[in-house]
Each structure stands twice: as C-alpha cells, then as structure tokens.
Amino acid sequence: MGAAPAILLRDDASLRVFDTGQGRPPVVFQHGLGGDAAQVAQNFPDGPSYRRLTVECRAQGGSDAGSNRPFSIAMFADDVLAAADAVGLDRFVAGGISMGAAIALRLAARHPDRVTGLVLVRPAWAFxxxxxxxxxxxxxxxxxxxxxxxxxxxxxxx
Incomplete structure (x- = not known):
C-alpha cells in the first residue's frame, strides 16, 4: 500500500479511503470484519494496471467509529458508495473479503446500475x-x- 489514505467525513466519523492505481475497470474492494486496507492489499495487491478503492469501515483499521449506531452492512455500504462518489467512480466492480463480500453484495443489490461485476472472497484470511x-x-x-x-x-x- 504505497498511497497515503484520504479522509472521508461521514456524519461524525472520519473514514480512511485508499485509492490506488489508474487502470480500468475500477474495483471497490472491502476488508473483512476486524480487517483494514492492509488485509485487502495482502489479498489484492496494488498494481498500476487497475484502480482499487478501499474504505476502512467505521471502527476498523484507522477509521473512527462515529456515533451512529447500530453498525450494519447497509451503513458500511453507504459509506463505500459515498467514497466512490467522492472520487468520481460512477460504475465499478464491487468486491470484498468476508464482511467486505457482504458489503459488495449490498452495493450490487441496491445499486445494480453502478456495479458491473462482483468479486466475493471467503475466508477473510488465507495465511x-x-x-x-x-x-x-x-x-x-x-x-x-x-x-x-x-x-x-x-x-x-x-
């Protein structure tokens, strides 16, 4: 993970967003429960030939918890969609590891016009x-x- 994260403010939570590479199609790829962007990079390494966006979910990695409760897949998916909007990704492949796969499925189910494909990975760790x-x-x-x-x-x- 070479790039420093950007910070996305959602409600009162500061979320770390990693946007790497420049290629197409862009891939929004999320970590598993208790994971972070390093977990994603371990399984889906950075590369110049594709663009990967990862949001460290609330209360995970370096992101704040904020005060909104309860946490949910829907909340995390809304945060990810806001990050995609913030960097100008209109259409993307959605993917993730474990909990991140559930977030990707939520995005595809709620926003089929924006999600062009799915990459669903289980288990959350391989090493x-x-x-x-x-x-x-x-x-x-x-x-x-x-x-x-x-x-x-x-x-x-x-």
Missing amino acids: DAAPQNMRPYVEVAELILSRPLDEARDAFAA
Missing part, C-alpha cells in the same frame, strides 16, 4: 489459521460463554 485481528472476537466469545453478560463486558473492558 494464518487465526490472524491477530480476529483474537478479540475469540476473547469476547469466551468471556460471554463463561460469565454473565455484564461481568463479561466489564472483564473485556478491563
């Missing part, structure tokens, strides 16, 4: 059995299974 960015989810699950919910929340916060 480790359980990558570092997924460990907090395992910890939360173990706490929820072993303690009352309020106690689990307090233990995780600590």
Whole structure:
C-alpha cells in the first residue's frame, strides 16, 4: 500500500479511503470484519494496471467509529458508495473479503446500475489459521460463554 489514505467525513466519523492505481475497470474492494486496507492489499495487491478503492469501515483499521449506531452492512455500504462518489467512480466492480463480500453484495443489490461485476472472497484470511485481528472476537466469545453478560463486558473492558 504505497498511497497515503484520504479522509472521508461521514456524519461524525472520519473514514480512511485508499485509492490506488489508474487502470480500468475500477474495483471497490472491502476488508473483512476486524480487517483494514492492509488485509485487502495482502489479498489484492496494488498494481498500476487497475484502480482499487478501499474504505476502512467505521471502527476498523484507522477509521473512527462515529456515533451512529447500530453498525450494519447497509451503513458500511453507504459509506463505500459515498467514497466512490467522492472520487468520481460512477460504475465499478464491487468486491470484498468476508464482511467486505457482504458489503459488495449490498452495493450490487441496491445499486445494480453502478456495479458491473462482483468479486466475493471467503475466508477473510488465507495465511494464518487465526490472524491477530480476529483474537478479540475469540476473547469476547469466551468471556460471554463463561460469565454473565455484564461481568463479561466489564472483564473485556478491563
């Protein structure tokens, strides 16, 4: 990932947007849950012969959470579409890894006039059995299974 991210302001959230390459067709490609633009670049490396746009979703990577809740695939897809609009992408291939694939599907279902193709990737990682960015989810699950919910929340916060 050579290019520095741009910042897209959505509501009160600052979202990091990576726009690399110059080729056609442009591809909007999203990371999985707990991932970031580095996860995307690991699986879909930068290249001069194509253009790739990636938005680090709210509360992931270097993007702020903002105050709007609940988080949803619809919210993330709206953020991605706003980033595409901001850089002038009218039509694009939508893709993603895991949660990013769900975002791409949402874009295609809601904006079929803009999405020219889909690239859907599972699982979210290809190099480790359980990558570092997924460990907090395992910890939360173990706490929820072993303690009352309020106690689990307090233990995780600590």
